[in-house]
Amino acid sequence: MKAVLVEPQQRLVLGDAPDPAAGQGQAVVEVEAAGVGYFDLMNLRNGASSVPGVEVVGRVEDRRRVLALILSGGYAQQVAADADQLYPVPDTLDPADVVALGVNAMVAEGAVRRAAVAPGERVLVRGASGGIGVLATQIAHARGAEVTAVTSSAEYGERLRILGAAKIVDRTRERPEETYDVIIDTAAGPQVREHLELLRPNGRYVLCGGTAGVPEPEAFEPLMRDFHKSPTLFAFSLTSVSPEERRKSWDRVLKLVADGQLSAVLDRTFPLGEAAAALQHVEQGKSFGKVVLLNE
Template sequence: MEFADDVQPVPAADEALVRVEAFSPNRGETFLLENPRPGLVPGKDVAGLVVQAAADGSGPPIGTRVVGHPAKGGWAEYVAVPTHSLAVLPGAVDAVRAAALPLAGITALRLLRAAGGVAGRRVLLTGASGGVGHYLTELAAGAGAEVTAVTATARRGERLRALGAAAVVHDVAGARGPFDVVLESTGGAALPVALAKLAAGSTLIWFGQASRTPVTLDFFDFFTGPEGSAIRHFHYAGAPYGEDLATLVRLVDSGRLHPEIDRVEDWGRTARTLVDLRERRIRGKAVLTTGAGR
C-alpha cells in the first residue's frame, strides 16, 4: 500500500463531504488488498468534520463533528458519506473512539438483535478478541447474558472479563455448555465444536470465518448433539446505518460502551498497521489519525 494524490470526492445530492480526522481499518478490508482492483480506496469507518453539507438538505450542517460508515473511500483526507449513514458526535466523544465504532459496533448490535432477547441466557462467543468480540461481550453482558468468551491468550481474556464476560476459555473445546446461543466467527474446525455446545433447540449464528478455513459439518452429529438446533448465517451489511451509529455514540457517551483500541497511529504508518491487523497482532481496534483535527 502507498500514498497517492487523488481528486477530492464530489458528493452526491444525499451525501455530505467529511474531512477525515480518524479512520479505523478492519481485518476483512486487508484481504481486499491481496488482488486490488484499479483505483481501490478502502475505508468504511471514519470520523471527522462536515465541510460540505448534502445538497438535498438532509443530514448535518457544515462544521458538525460526525462518525460515518461509507461504502468505501475512508482511508483518505476527504470522503463523501450518505447522510443516512452519519451520526452526530457529542463533545465528549472524540474522533479516535468514534472511528472505532462503525463496522464492528453495528455488527455487534445487529447480531444481538438477531439472537433475540439474551437476558438470562448463556451465550458462547468465539473469536472474542477482535473488535466485534469486545463490543458483543460488553453489550451482551450489559443486557443480562452470561457470556463465555473464547480468546487465544490470557492477556486478552482479562480485558473481556473486565467488560463483563462470565467465563473466558482459550479454546472452544474448553467451553462448558450447553449454551442457548452460539455466536461463531472463526470457522474451520471451531464451528463444529461450537455447534456441539448448543442446548437442544437453540441457535448458532455464523457471522465470520476469521480462520479463512472452510467448514466441514457432519449432519449425523446432530443426532447425538443439539437435536432440533439451527444454524443461521449473518451479515451485518444493509444501509441505513445512521440510527445504529447514533445508538453506539449514545452508549459511549453515557459510559456504557467502551471501544477497545489497541493502537492509535499517524496514518503514515497505515501499511504497518494493516500487516499487524491481518496477522492478528492487534487486540480490538486500530485507529489511524490524519492530523486534520489538530
C-alpha cells in the first residue's frame, strides 16, 4: 500500500509500505479520509517516526463504513485498528465530513457535557474557528446557551454567527469584557489567567487544548483568589475517556447531526500525497474547521 513515511529531518513522503495485518481484536480499515490535526504536528515535532494520523474513516472487511481512532498510521491507504475503537458511520454522510467531526466532535461534546452547559447560560469558546471550536460553538448553542466566540477575523466571526454564536470577540482587536458561566478553551497559553477572571459565580472552565502554549503556573491564581465564587477548572482529554463513553458521545454527536443541530466544518482537503502541505496549513493556524487528507 501507499503510506506517508517520515524521512530524516521529519520530511514526509508518499511511499510504499507493507499492507497492515489485523492483530488479535483488530480490523483493517480501507482508508477513505484521514484527519490532520495539531496532535500530528506535535508528534512530529517530538521526533515521532511512525506514519502519522490518529483518525480515519473507511470501510472494514464487511464493507461497513467506520470512524477508526488509532495511535498512528492513519495517513495511509490502510490501517489496522482495535475493534473497540471503531465507531459506526451512516452511509448518508460524506467520509471527509465524518473525519471533520471525528475526535474533535467527541472532544467538543465531552467538554460541553463536563461543563454541564445549561439553557440560557453564557458560554465563551476560545479557538472558535478551529476544528474543535466550530463544533463546541454549535453544541453549546444546541443546548440553549448564549455563545460568545473568540476568533481572529470579522470573516470568521460572520461564519461563527451562522453556526450559532450570538456574540463575537475578535482577539486581534479586543478582549472579552462580559462574564461567563462556562469557558471552553482550546488555546490555553498566557491568556488563561485573564479568561479565568471572567468566570461568573459557580462558573466552569474547560481546558481542552493548547495551541497558544502552556499557561504559567500563576495563571491559576484566580482560582484561589475567587474562592468565594466556587470556580471549577477541568482539564479534559479524550485519552482519559473509556471506549464505552466515547461510543455514547459519538452516538450523541450523530444524533445532533441527524437533528440538524450540528454540521461538520471542513476547511480544506488535500490528497494523501500532499500530507506535508496539509500539516503546514494546520501549523499556520488559519484554518476554519478541519483539514482532511483524501485517498483518491
